Amino acid sequence: MIRLPDASGGVREYTPRPARPLAPVGGALTSRTVFSAAHVVADPYADTTPDGPAAVDWDATLAFRRHLWSHGLGVAEAMDTAQRGMGLDWAGAAELIRRSAAEAKAVGGRIACGVGTDQLIGPATLLTVRKAYEEQLALVEEVGAQPILMASRALAAAAEGPDDYLDTYAHLLRQSAEPVILHWLGPMFDPALDGYWGSADLDKATDTFLEVVAAHPDKVDGIKVSLLDAGREIDLRRRLPEGVRCYTGDDFHYPELIAGEEPAAGGRFSHALLGIFDPLGPLAAEAVRSLDAGDVKGFRELLDPTVELSRHLFETPTRFYKTGVVLLAWLAGHQDHFTMVGGLQSARSLPHLARAYELADRLCLFPDPERAESRMRSLLTVYGVER
Numbered sequence: 001m002i003r004l005p006d007a008s009g010g011v012r013e014y015t016p017r018p019a020r021p022l023a024p025v026g027g028a029l030t031s032r033t034v035f036s037a038a039h040v041v042a043d044p045y046a047d048t049t050p051d052g053p054a055a056v057d058w059d060a061t062l063a064f065r066r067h068l069w070s071h072g073l074g075v076a077e078a079m080d081t082a083q084r085g086m087g088l089d090w091a092g093a094a095e096l097i098r099r100s101a102a103e104a105k106a107v108g109g110r111i112a113c114g115v116g117t118d119q120l121i122g123p124a125t126l127l128t129v130r131k132a133y134e135e136q137l138a139l140v141e142e143v144g145a146q147p148i149l150m151a152s153r154a155l156a157a158a159a160e161g162p163d164d165y166l167d168t169y170a171h172l173l174r175q176s177a178e179p180v181i182l183h184w185l186g187p188m189f190d191p192a193l194d195g196y197w198g199s200a201d202l203d204k205a206t207d208t209f210l211e212v213v214a215a216h217p218d219k220v221d222g223i224k225v226s227l228l229d230a231g232r233e234i235d236l237r238r239r240l241p242e243g244v245r246c247y248t249g250d251d252f253h254y255p256e257l258i259a260g261e262e263p264a265a266g267g268r269f270s271h272a273l274l275g276i277f278d279p280l281g282p283l284a285a286e287a288v289r290s291l292d293a294g295d296v297k298g299f300r301e302l303l304d305p306t307v308e309l310s311r312h313l314f315e316t317p318t319r320f321y322k323t324g325v326v327l328l329a330w331l332a333g334h335q336d337h338f339t340m341v342g343g344l345q346s347a348r349s350l351p352h353l354a355r356a357y358e359l360a361d362r363l364c365l366f367p368d369p370e371r372a373e374s375r376m377r378s379l380l381t382v383y384g385v386e387r
Contacts, residue, residue: 004354020364031291035074036277037081044339054092054341069109071285078114081275087342090119101143112146117154124154148181153192162198162208179221186227188318217241247273251314255303276310279328309359320347324356331372
């Protein structure tokens, strides 16, 4: 029994559940391409400040990626889940890309890496935005990873309308050696991206986004959509050129989007590039293997119950979901501490963290429930709940 604080200011008792036997690790997933956006593990002994350079525990960070690869998942590296732009600067992201790509090559893991413009400081022009993108694209291609062209805060600030986006992305796609993933991250994940693609009107923004894809279908492997709007994603994927994938980034509706439409409705579905698949990695892989076997019902039975946890972790303000993700990694034994780059472990309240623990425990996500309970107790003690 453990006493957990709740949002009302009270404390209640909760009885943790026993561990759930995990399905045997299988081979590659076949029916869907699935990436987990992975978090970084901070170095808890580094003498840092919240606005200083990131101090990363490289051994633990790479070990977590090997964990994801071992279950057949791909790794989406240096994305916002890795605190890109929220504690991890470009120097740290570049080192992360180099190390993770080398590790992927060593173990045969699939990897795609974020390409952005976060080396820019202060106001930027369209030309400097383009050059920043080119620098990062060159690094990702050099290490042999698939590029993910991330939405850029600098471009959002410099662009005066849709044409600036069309021109910038056209130039980058002509530069890319291999097909890329285009990433549309909504303002709920990063307020600085409001009005991306040249309009705050999502219908107009969608038209511009699709115009980029339609003009260069041979250079676009897929689009990653993180708008938390299932209807818009379904409409988007119906309008994609043949052969261009839709990777859902919707951490609220992912089971239905990955499962897809009935054959009579077109049979379209989304692949996945999700932050929630960081804590759900083994369970997500098990669910997708049900799809591989044609068992949609089994897939939904495994994944539908996880949505409550995901919605909790990604609740407003959504950009702080990383705190819950790292908490669960600590409780699950993937790292020895609950410390984050930039001190972001303090970005969520204790009741929020306690609820995350409870929901994850109910899903039997912890390989060692006793260790998870002990670690949660230690956190509660710091806050004065457990004495």
